[in-house]
Amino acid sequence: MGTPHRSIVCVLLAAVCAGLPAAGLSQDVGSTPDDPFVFFTPGLGIMDRRTDHDRFFNSIDSTLVVPFSPHTSALATFSLQFKDKPLWSTVGNYDWFLNRDTTLRLGAGMFDDELGARVTAFQQRKRFGTGVRLGVMNGDLEIGGFVSLPLAWGFPLRKESLGERVHGRSRVTDLGARTAISLSLRGGSPSLGTEPEYFFPRDAEWPRFGQGPAGQNATAAALPSQLSQVWVCEAGGPVRSSAAIAENTVYVGSDDGYLYALDLETGALRWKYRLGSPVASSPAVASGRVFIGDDSGSVYAFLAEGDKRLTEDRVGLQLWRFDAGEAVVGSPLVTLSGHVVFGSRNGAAYAVDVVSGRPVWTHPTGGPVTASPVKSPQPLAVVDSSGRERTERDVIFCASEDGQLYALAERDGQVLWSVNTGAPVRSTPVAWDKKVLVVNEEGVALALHGSDGREAWRQQLPGSPGGSPSIDGTRAIVPLRVGRLVGLDLATGEAESTAEIPGQIGSTPIGVQGPLLYVGSANGHLYGLDRSNGAVRWDFATGAPISASPAVAHGQLVCGSEDGSVYAFGAKTPPDGVTQNRVAAGPRVTGLGPEVGAPGGKPPALPDLAPVKRSWTPPPGWFEKPTPPSPSGDKQSSIISVPKPESPKQPPVVLPQEPSGIRMRLTSEPADAAELPIDLTNQRETTVVWGTTEPSAEVDGQLVHNRDGRIEVARSFEDDGTYPVMMVTGKGTRNERVACRLVVVDTSPEPAASRKVAFTPDGDGVGDTIAFRLYAEGPDDSVAARILDIRDAAGNAVRTWSAPGPGEKTVIWDGKDLTGQNARAGVYEVVYTVKDASGNLRHMRQRVLLQRAGERTMAN
Numbered sequence: 001m002g003t004p005h006r007s008i009v010c011v012l013l014a015a016v017c018a019g020l021p022a023a024g025l026s027q028d029v030g031s032t033p034d035d036p037f038v039f040f041t042p043g044l045g046i047m048d049r050r051t052d053h054d055r056f057f058n059s060i061d062s063t064l065v066v067p068f069s070p071h072t073s074a075l076a077t078f079s080l081q082f083k084d085k086p087l088w089s090t091v092g093n094y095d096w097f098l099n100r101d102t103t104l105r106l107g108a109g110m111f112d113d114e115l116g117a118r119v120t121a122f123q124q125r126k127r128f129g130t131g132v133r134l135g136v137m138n139g140d141l142e143i144g145g146f147v148s149l150p151l152a153w154g155f156p157l158r159k160e161s162l163g164e165r166v167h168g169r170s171r172v173t174d175l176g177a178r179t180a181i182s183l184s185l186r187g188g189s190p191s192l193g194t195e196p197e198y199f200f201p202r203d204a205e206w207p208r209f210g211q212g213p214a215g216q217n218a219t220a221a222a223l224p225s226q227l228s229q230v231w232v233c234e235a236g237g238p239v240r241s242s243a244a245i246a247e248n249t250v251y252v253g254s255d256d257g258y259l260y261a262l263d264l265e266t267g268a269l270r271w272k273y274r275l276g277s278p279v280a281s282s283p284a285v286a287s288g289r290v291f292i293g294d295d296s297g298s299v300y301a302f303l304a305e306g307d308k309r310l311t312e313d314r315v316g317l318q319l320w321r322f323d324a325g326e327a328v329v330g331s332p333l334v335t336l337s338g339h340v341v342f343g344s345r346n347g348a349a350y351a352v353d354v355v356s357g358r359p360v361w362t363h364p365t366g367g368p369v370t371a372s373p374v375k376s377p378q379p380l381a382v383v384d385s386s387g388r389e390r391t392e393r394d395v396i397f398c399a400s401e402d403g404q405l406y407a408l409a410e411r412d413g414q415v416l417w418s419v420n421t422g423a424p425v426r427s428t429p430v431a432w433d434k435k436v437l438v439v440n441e442e443g444v445a446l447a448l449h450g451s452d453g454r455e456a457w458r459q460q461l462p463g464s465p466g467g468s469p470s471i472d473g474t475r476a477i478v479p480l481r482v483g484r485l486v487g488l489d490l491a492t493g494e495a496e497s498t499a500e501i502p503g504q505i506g507s508t509p510i511g512v513q514g515p516l517l518y519v520g521s522a523n524g525h526l527y528g529l530d531r532s533n534g535a536v537r538w539d540f541a542t543g544a545p546i547s548a549s550p551a552v553a554h555g556q557l558v559c560g561s562e563d564g565s566v567y568a569f570g571a572k573t574p575p576d577g578v579t580q581n582r583v584a585a586g587p588r589v590t591g592l593g594p595e596v597g598a599p600g601g602k603p604p605a606l607p608d609l610a611p612v613k614r615s616w617t618p619p620p621g622w623f624e625k626p627t628p629p630s631p632s633g634d635k636q637s638s639i640i641s642v643p644k645p646e647s648p649k650q651p652p653v654v655l656p657q658e659p660s661g662i663r664m665r666l667t668s669e670p671a672d673a674a675e676l677p678i679d680l681t682n683q684r685e686t687t688v689v690w691g692t693t694e695p696s697a698e699v700d701g702q703l704v705h706n707r708d709g710r711i712e713v714a715r716s717f718e719d720d721g722t723y724p725v726m727m728v729t730g731k732g733t734r735n736e737r738v739a740c741r742l743v744v745v746d747t748s749p750e751p752a753a754s755r756k757v758a759f760t761p762d763g764d765g766v767g768d769t770i771a772f773r774l775y776a777e778g779p780d781d782s783v784a785a786r787i788l789d790i791r792d793a794a795g796n797a798v799r800t801w802s803a804p805g806p807g808e809k810t811v812i813w814d815g816k817d818l819t820g821q822n823a824r825a826g827v828y829e830v831v832y833t834v835k836d837a838s839g840n841l842r843h844m845r846q847r848v849l850l851q852r853a854g855e856r857t858m859a860n
Contacts, residue, residue: 036066039154039177043079045193058082063196065177070200070220070513071095077196079112087112095200097222097513103199114138122148122199129178129199137186144184148197152177176201206245206551208284208372209331210468211510214431215374217470219552222513227528227538227557227569231267231579235260237278238544239560241292242331242508245553246285247305251292252548252558252566253279259292260566260583261304261316264556267568269583271316275300280327282372282549286334289319289354291342293328299342299350301357320357324350330372330428333396335410341396343369349398349406351413356722361413366402371468372428373398375410380434380451382407382416392416395450397436399425405438405446407453417453421446428468428508430476432490437476439465445478447493457493461486466505467549472517472531479505479519485534499534501527508549518557520546526559526567542567662778666832666844668757669771678757679743680844685716688741694729717745746844756827758849761815769812770848776834777806784839789831790848798823815850825850 043059063077077089091109098104103124108117118135129148136142154172180197183190200220210217236256243252249270250262255278261270281293290304301319324344332342339351339360345368351360376395383389394410401424407416423440430437435456439445443461448454466481475487475496481504487497503523510518516528516537522545528538543563550559556570665681679686690697690711697704699713717723727739759770774786783806790798790813798817803809817823828850833843 035156036064037154037156037172037175037177038062038064039152039172039196041152041177041179041194041196043081043194045191047190047192059087061196063177063198065175065198067176067200071097073198073200075196075198089113097220105199111135111137116142118142124199131180133184140187142184142186144182144186144191146180146182146195146197148178148180148199151179152196174201205247205285206243206553207286208244208333209242209282209508209549210372210374210428210430211551212377213333213335213375214377215372215428215468216430216432217468217508217549218472218511220513221552221555223516223552223555223557224571225515225528225537227540228571228573229540229578230265230556230568230570230573231581232568233260233262233267233269233566233581233583235564235566235583237564238562239564239566240280240547240562241560242282242549243551243558243560243566244283244285244290244331245551245558246290248554249305250551250558250566250568251283251285251290251304252560253281253283253292253294254560254564255279256564257294259283259290259300259302261290262566262581262583264554264558264568266579267566267581268579269581270305272583273300273302273316273318280329282331284332284334284340286354289334291332291334291340293324293330293332293342293344295327295329297324297326297328297344297346298322299324299328299332299340299352299357301340301354319355322350322352322357322359324348326368329370333373333375335375335394335396337394337410339410341373341398341410343371343373343398343400345370347400347402349373349396349400349408349413351410355724358721363398363406363408363413363415365398365400365404365406367424368401369398370401370426371399374429374431374436376431376434376436376450378434382451397429397431397438397450399427399429399438401426403440405429405436405448405453407436407450419446419448419453419455427465430469430471432471435490437469437490439469439478441465443480445469445476445488445493447490459488459493459495467508467519470509470511472511477509477511477517479507479509481505483521485509485517485519485529497534499529501525501529501536506545506547510550510552512552512557518550518552518559520548520550520559520561522546524561524563526550540567540569662776662783662834662836662842664832664834664842664844665773665775666830666846667773667775668830668846668848669773670757670759677741678846679741680846681743681745682747682844684718684745684747685714686743686745687712687714688725688743690727690739690741692729697727697729698731699727700725715743717743720745720747756847756849758851759815760851761822762851769814771810771812772830772832773808773810774803774832775808778836781806782836783834784837785835787833787835789833791829791831792823793826793828795829798828813848823850 041061043061045058059079059081061077061079063075066074071094073093075091079087089111091107093105093107096104103122105120114137116135116137118133120131120133122129122131132145134143150173152172176198178197180195182195183192211219235254238255241253243250248264250264253259257275257277259273259275263270275294277294277296279294283290283292285304288304290302293299299322303315303317305315326345328342328344330343332340334340338354340354341351343349347365347367349363349369353360374397379391379393380395381389382392392409396408396410398406398408403421403423404418405421406418409416421438421440422444423442425438425440427439434450435447436450437447441464443464445459445461447456449456463480463482467479469476469478474490476490478486483501483504485499486495489496501521503521506522507520515531517531518528520526524542524544526540526546527536530537542561545562548560550557556568558568560566663683667679669677691709692711695706697711704711704713723743725741725743729737761768772788774788776783776786785802785804787802788811789800792798799813801811815823828848830846830848831843833841835841
C-alpha cells in the first residue's frame, strides 16, 4: 500500500473511532437496538476478482451482526470458499440518516482480508434497496453499486429470542439482513456477485405504548417535518387508547368497547372485536399476537397479522381472556421469556403465560397500578435477599399509586428492590442504560440505579406530569399537565430546556429521527415542536382533547382523539383527498368512564367470547345430525327429547359424585371453524381428532397421516391445565391451513372447564349450531348411559340428550329450548353425566355462550 492511500485509510479509521461516540450522543434517539444475530447467504460469482475459478456457487457467507445503536454496528463475515482459502471481513459502521429512506454509511476495517474504508449511500425501497459505494481497499480505489434483496437465513444469539420477541420480528430479514447483488470496479478489475449486507431497520414498528419494552417513546424511524393528513377513521366512542403498529396494521381501542385493527396505509377496517367495556389500555403486539386490557379488568389475547401460519380469516381470533378484577389501563409488556406483564386498578401486577393466559405470578402493591410496566434494556447485577449478587437478565420496573417503584424479577415476580417516591405514580417509568426514571404526582423526577434502586439524581419539576417521560438523545422530556415540556439532562438531572404549548397536556411526547417532537394537548391539537428551541412547527386540530399518545411507523404518524376518530399523517395527502373511514360499532359514546351505578363502579360487562361469521361444512360422518322432537314429544332415533318441565323455574339439580374409574371426554365444537374447539378430559392421556380430506398433516411438529378421513394424534400431559394443539395442512404452500384445539386436562373429582365456547343461532345459515361429542368408557361394561344437559343461569333445563352404553356420540344444539323456541342469549352450563351400572354418576361441566350476532367482525 502506498503512503497516500495508507494515510487516507488511517484518517478514515480515526474519523470512525472518534466520531462514533460523539455523533452517537448527539443523534441517538433512544431506540433499543436488537440482539446480536447470525445470518447466512450464498456466495454467487459471475465475475469474481477474489478467486481464479469459474464456479458460479463458490462460497457460503456467514455474518455476525452486533447492533450497538440505530447508528452504530459491527459486522464479522466468514466466507467459506469451496476451492480457495476462507476470507474474513471485520467492519465497524457508523450511519447518518439523511431522510426517511436514505442512509449514509462510513465503514472501516478488513474487507475480504484487505484493510480499507468505504462510504456507502443506501436507499431502502418498498421491497428492495439500492446503494452506491466509494472506498479505498489495500491501496486501490473502489467504486461500485449494489441491489439488496430480503434473502437471508439465520437466528438471534439470545436464547429467549428464539421464542417470543418483543420487537415482533422472528426473521433475520426483518432485523436488517440482506443479500446484496453488487458490481464493483477496483484497480481495473471488475467483480459481479453476491455478498451479505446489513442496515438497521429504519421503519421500526411501534408494538406498544412507549415503542419498546424500555418505554422510551422514541424511534429511529424518520418523518417529514411537515406532515399531511392521509386518512381518518371514525370509531364509536372517544379514543383514549394509544395505538400500536405492527405488520402494517394499526391496533387501537375505543370507549365503544371495541378493539379495532386498521390498515396502516388507508385506515380501512381489517377486523374488530367487542371487548367487555370501554378501553383506555394501549395494545401490545408481539409475534403475531395482540394483547389489550379493558375497563372491566379483562386482558385479552388475539391472533394478529404477522403469524404466517394463519389464514386470513383466522386473524383476530380470541385465544384467551384473563380477569384481573378491576380496570387494566396500562399497556401490557410481552417479555422474551414468554410472559405478558400488566397492572390493574385492584393494586397488583400480574404475569401470565403468553400462549395459554394462565397466571405465572402476582405481585400485590399498596395502590392501583395504572402505569405500564417497562423492562431494563440490559441485564442488571442485583443482590438477592440472602445477600448474594447475581445477574438478572430481565428486570421489570412497575410503578404504583402507593408511591412505590418496584423492581421485579421477570421470571418469578420476586421484589429485587422498591423505592418510595413520596407521592402516587401514575405515569409510566422509562428505562435507559442501567437506570430508570420515574416522576410522581408531585412533580418529583427520580433517576434510580436499576441494580439496587440507589438515587442517581432528583429534580423538582414545576408541576405534576400530564403524560409519561420520553428519551430524546441525552435528555429526558417530561410533559407537565400545565402545558409545559421540560428537558432534563440524563446524566445530572439538570433542566436543559423548556417548551410550552396552548392547553394542558395529557399525552406523552414521542421522538423520531428528525427535527421535531410530537405531543397531544387537551385543547384538541396535535403539535410538532422544534427540538432545538421548542417552537411549534406543525399543528393539527382534532375535535376534542387528545389523551392518547402518537405512534410512528413506516413514515406515518397515528394518533387517536376523544372526538372518536383515529388520524394518520404522512408525507403527502392521497391524490383523491383524505381517506374517510367509519368503523363505528353503534351509537357514539359521549361520556368517559362508567355511567352505571355508584361513582367509580364497574360498567356492565359484555360477552367475552364471540365467533367469526364464516361458512363451514362438517366433514362427512363427523356429526350426527339431530332429528327435531315431534310435537307429541315422542322419542326420535338420533336424540331423546325430555318433556317440558312443569315449572319454568325448577331448582338446580344436584348431581352426586362417586369415582368409578370411568374415562370421560367432552368435546365442544362450534359449527364455525374459526373458533377454538375445546376438549375437556379427565385423563392425562387423550387423542385429538380432526376431520379432514388432507392425506397428512403436521401436528405440533409431528407428521400424522390420514386415517379414514380423520387426523388423530395421541397426547400425554403431565399436569392439569390447558394445552393448545396445532394442526397444519399444506405447509409451505399457498393452501396452508391451520387449526387449533385447546385440550383442558382436569383430573380433579369434579372437572370444570373455565373456558367458554360460543355460537350464534341467528338463522343466517352460518355458525347456527354447536356440536358436543360425548365419549366415555370404563372397565367391563360399567358405562350404562351418557347424558348431556344444557341449563340456564337459574339451573333450568333447556335441552337434554342421552345415549345408552359406552362409546362416542355427537349431538348438536341449534339454540332452541324444549318447546322449540329460541333460547335467550347468555351463558349456559353444559353438564355431561355418565351413569355406571350401579347407578353412580360422574359428570363434567362446561360453559357455552349463546349469541344472536357475531361480535367480532371481519372486514369485507
